Amino acid sequence: MELQVTGQTDTGAVRSANQDAIDWCVEPSSGQALLVVADGMGGYQGGEVASRIAVDTVMEVLGPALQDPVLREPPGSESRAALVQSALDLASERIEGRKAQVPDLVKMGTTIVLAWVSGQRALVAHIGDSRCYLVQNNTLQCLTRDDTVVQNMLEDGSIREHDVPNVPFRNVLTRALGASDAIATFSEVLLAPGDQLLLCSDGLTDALGDAIWLTLLSQAESVQGAVQSMVAASLAEKAKDNVSVVLLSTN
Amino acid sequence: MASLSQLVDHVVVTTFEINRPEVRVGRRSDNDIRIDEISVSGRHAVIECVPNAYLEGTVDYYITDSNSTNGTFVNDLCISARQRLNSNDRVRIGWNEFRFVDEDENAMEKTAYILD
Numbered sequence: 001m002e003l004q005v006t007g008q009t010d011t012g013a014v015r016s017a018n019q020d021a022i023d024w025c026v027e028p029s030s031g032q033a034l035l036v037v038a039d040g041m042g043g044y045q046g047g048e049v050a051s052r053i054a055v056d057t058v059m060e061v062l063g064p065a066l067q068d069p070v071l072r073e074p075p076g077s078e079s080r081a082a083l084v085q086s087a088l089d090l091a092s093e094r095i096e097g098r099k100a101q102v103p104d105l106v107k108m109g110t111t112i113v114l115a116w117v118s119g120q121r122a123l124v125a126h127i128g129d130s131r132c133y134l135v136q137n138n139t140l141q142c143l144t145r146d147d148t149v150v151q152n153m154l155e156d157g158s159i160r161e162h163d164v165p166n167v168p169f170r171n172v173l174t175r176a177l178g179a180s181d182a183i184a185t186f187s188e189v190l191l192a193p194g195d196q197l198l199l200c201s202d203g204l205t206d207a208l209g210d211a212i213w214l215t216l217l218s219q220a221e222s223v224q225g226a227v228q229s230m231v232a233a234s235l236a237e238k239a240k241d242n243v244s245v246v247l248l249s250t251n
Numbered sequence: 252m253a254s255l256s257q258l259v260d261h262v263v264v265t266t267f268e269i270n271r272p273e274v275r276v277g278r279r280s281d282n283d284i285r286i287d288e289i290s291v292s293g294r295h296a297v298i299e300c301v302p303n304a305y306l307e308g309t310v311d312y313y314i315t316d317s318n319s320t321n322g323t324f325v326n327d328l329c330i331s332a333r334q335r336l337n338s339n340d341r342v343r344i345g346w347n348e349f350r351f352v353d354e355d356e357n358a359m360e361k362t363a364y365i366l367d
Contacts (some may be wrong), residue, residue, distance in 0.1 A: 149305040156304070158311065159335050166337045166358050169306055 003033045003117060003192050004223045007246030008231050012203055013238040019047030020201045020244040021055040021110075025063060032066040033117040034059070035246045038110045039130050039201040042178070046108030049098060054091045054177050061087035062116065077123055081186045084125045088112065092182040099178070102179060109178025113144060115197050117248060122191055125184040128176045132203060133213075134189055135196035140213055143187055147175035159229045197248040198230075203241035208232040223249045253312055255284065255298070255342065263350075269312060274298040276344055277317070290345030292319035298336070312336040312353060321345040322336040 005026050008064045011018040019040040026033045038054040041048030065083060068198070091112075099106050111128025114202045124132045127147040145151060153159045164170055164206045191197070197219065216233060220226035227247050255267040255276075267274075267284045276284040277295040286295075292318045303309040315333045316323035323330050324343035336342070337355040342349040 147302070152305045153303075158301075158313075160332075163335050167335070168337065169309065172306060174305065 001025050001031070001120065001250050002189070003028070003031070004249045005035055005246065006223045006227050007031050007035070007037075007199075007244070009201075009226045009242065009244040010231050010235060010239075012207075012230050012242050013022065013235055014238070014240045015242055017045075017048065018242045019051055020242040021048070022199075022244050022246050024054045024058050024246050024248075025057075025059065025066060026218075027066045030066060031119050032250055034062055034066055034114065035117075035197065035199050035248055036112065037130050037199040037201055037244050037246055038112045038177075039128065039203075039242070039244070040108065040110040041105045041176075042105070042108035046105045047110070048109035049105055050108040050110035050178050051112075053094050053098065054088075054112050057094060058084075058087045058112070058114055061090060062114075064190050066116075077121065077188050080123050082204035084114065084116065084163070084186070085184055086101070088125070088127065088177065088182060088184055095178045100160065109173075109176040111147075111173065111201070112184075113199050115199060117191065117197070120190050120192070122189050122197055124197075127182060127184050128173050128233055130137070130199070130201050133198040133200070133210075135198060135214070135217060136192070136194075138214060138218070140210055142190060142228065145185065146172055147185075149174060191250055193250050195250050196226075199244075199246040201242060201244040203239050203243035204230065204234050204245055206241060207237045207239035207243065217247075223247055252355070253300070253310075253336075253338075253351065255349045255351055257286075258348045258350060269298055269300060272300050274300075275317075277319075284348055286344060288345065288347055290321045291347065292317070292321070292345070294346055295319040296323045299333075310355070312351070314342065319345070 007022045009020045009022045021038045024035045034054050040051030040053035048093045111130040113126040114132040116123045125142045132143045134141045150170045216229045230245050256263045258268040274283045278291040279293040299313045313333050336351045338353040340351045
């Protein structure tokens with residue numbers, strides 16, 4: 001199974017700075033890929049700093065594991081999850097360290113979502129409200145559960161989906177890197193040839209209803225084209241927030 | 252503190268404080284908010300104040316129609332289930348127009364932040 005990954009991040013139609021950070025890498029020799037999206041927050045330059053630290057730390061810690069031929073036989077999901085959490089713990093420590101040095105950054109934090117694909121198996125980890133979707137057999141499935149107050153209220157029946165855009169505290173996260181509770185939630189899926197994994201920040205989901213996603217993805221002639229058309233469509237909808245997409249295609 | 256203001260021709264005529272966990276709205280005299288008008292049912296609707304379980308210091312307000320004859324509407328939509336109210340929502344009880352105001356809501360930060 002060949003893995004193709006690309007990504008794009010955009011400031012959006014309203015914001016003046018981009019606080020999202022993305023990265024990815026593909027190791028054809030080991031059949032592995034790593035995709036990361038982080039959405040930073042917290043005043044001044046804080047959001048940009050936090051999301052950059054998070055993404056760079058994840059790539060730094062997990063990158064060698066992707067190249068390591070010893071790991072060509074993919075380790076079990078448990079040990080991969082432990083390695084991911086250790087990368088996130090280190091990112092969290094580094095964010096705390098920067099906060100201690102720079103008083104202006106004291107409110108910074110970031111979400112993170114990452115997918116570590118190893119052969120057919122994709123390990124997905126997230127903290128906050130950045131999401132991972134599986135595109136399989138022309139259906140779209142969200143693999144992550146937002147760590148937000150609003151998600152909790154949806155699940156306990158306090159509100160319904162159509163109430164969400166009106167709830168004043170819809171942006172409040174219950175977990176983030178840079179907060180005390182930085183434990184990631186993990187899940188694993190099996191990929192078949194033709195499947196895609198899409199990681200995104202909430203700038204995409206807020207601007208672009210997911211009804212049109214499958215059309216955009218299926219009409220694109222390449223992974224690059226698919227990512228470009230998703231970002232362009234969200235900008236056409238006047239995306240209020242930064243928009244980031246990282247897409248993996250298999251064939 | 253939240254309130255429900257009755258409007259006649261877009262002018263506030265009466266303001267009712269939502270100052271207890273459950274405020275009953277209807278035509279009968281035992282309601283907390285009594286509206287003596289023919290389109291209003293005896294027991295028409297209930298407004299609940301519920302502390303948010305996930306966000307300390309926040310109170311959510313919910314309105315439920317009490318099986319009224321002429322319905323309860325929020326922003327012109329007839330409600331069929333318990334509906335969360337947002338500040339400045341228009342609430343209609345039968346043919347009577349109200350505006351719901353939650354003064355605390357405007358104080359909330361609009362940008363993303365972390366519960367810590």
